[in-house]
Amino acid sequence: xxxxxxxxxxxxxxxxxxxxxxxxxxxxxxxxxxxxxxxxxxxxxxxxxxxxxxxxxxxxxxxxxxxxxxxxxxxxxxxxxxxxxxxxxxxxxx
Amino acid sequence: xxxxxxxxxxxxxxxxxxxxxxxxxxxxxxxxxxxxxxxxxxxxxxxxxxxxxxxxxxxxxxxxxxxxxxxxxxxxxxxxxxxxxxxxxxxxxxxxxxxxxxxxxxxxxxxxxxxxxxxxxxxxxxxxxxxxxx
Numbered sequence: 001x002x003x004x005x006x007x008x009x010x011x012x013x014x015x016x017x018x019x020x021x022x023x024x025x026x027x028x029x030x031x032x033x034x035x036x037x038x039x040x041x042x043x044x045x046x047x048x049x050x051x052x053x054x055x056x057x058x059x060x061x062x063x064x065x066x067x068x069x070x071x072x073x074x075x076x077x078x079x080x081x082x083x084x085x086x087x088x089x090x091x092x093x094x
Numbered sequence: 095x096x097x098x099x100x101x102x103x104x105x106x107x108x109x110x111x112x113x114x115x116x117x118x119x120x121x122x123x124x125x126x127x128x129x130x131x132x133x134x135x136x137x138x139x140x141x142x143x144x145x146x147x148x149x150x151x152x153x154x155x156x157x158x159x160x161x162x163x164x165x166x167x168x169x170x171x172x173x174x175x176x177x178x179x180x181x182x183x184x185x186x187x188x189x190x191x192x193x194x195x196x197x198x199x200x201x202x203x204x205x206x207x208x209x210x211x212x213x214x215x216x217x218x219x220x221x222x223x224x225x226x227x228x
Binding site: 001002005006008009010012013016017020021023025026027028029031033034037038039041042043045046052053054055057058059063066067070073074076077078080081084085087 | 103104105106107108111112114115118119122123147148149150151152153154157158159160171172173174176178179180181182183186187190191193194195197198201202204205
């Protein structure tokens with residue numbers, strides 16, 4: 001069984017490496033990721049939001065609702081942890 | 095070696111794939127549930143590192159404008175001087191979601207350990223089989 005897992009892991013890794021060779025080279029300024037959407041944020045986020053840190057500007061201004069959803073995820077996770085742990089205590093008491 | 099020449103610009107990607115496969119092997123090949131969870135975290139972090147590495151740009155600096163409020167705020171910045179901020183933002187969200195997932199998973203594992211006294215997959219399956227049979 002261990003051998004089967006190792007073979008599956010190796011084959012998957014080799015396939016991923018073969019696929020990743022078609023990606024743009026790391027640090028290439030002409031890569032698609034660096035030329036399509038991001039120049040818009042870099043060029044005008046300071047003017048539009050007044051935030052020096054572009055990551056903060058995108059996180060809290062352009063994607064404010066995304067961050068709100070993120071907080072909801074954390075809240076749901078905390079509630080789930082509390083419920084799971086409390087359930088166990090009740091069953092122990094019974 | 096043509097494949098090595100092709101991989102020269104992708105060495106970090108190859109490293110992340112190796113990391114991802116370590117996590118994959120830990121998730122599928124290990125029978126301890128805590129080790130599976132650690133493997134899932136390694137897998138997740140390999141993806142996060144990979145996406146952050148997509149933001150790299152040769153000759154660019156971190157996406158923070160120096161003297162952003164002191165200078166002319168209306169000036170247009172050169173996009174080639176700053177790395178892509180979007181992968182950073184998206185992976186910040188992914189890290190937060192990952193922390194929530196890890197927390198819930200650890201709570202579930204704690205609960206499983208309280209109920210069954212073990213976190214080994216084989217023993218748990220055996221325990222479940224005998225409990226449903228009786």
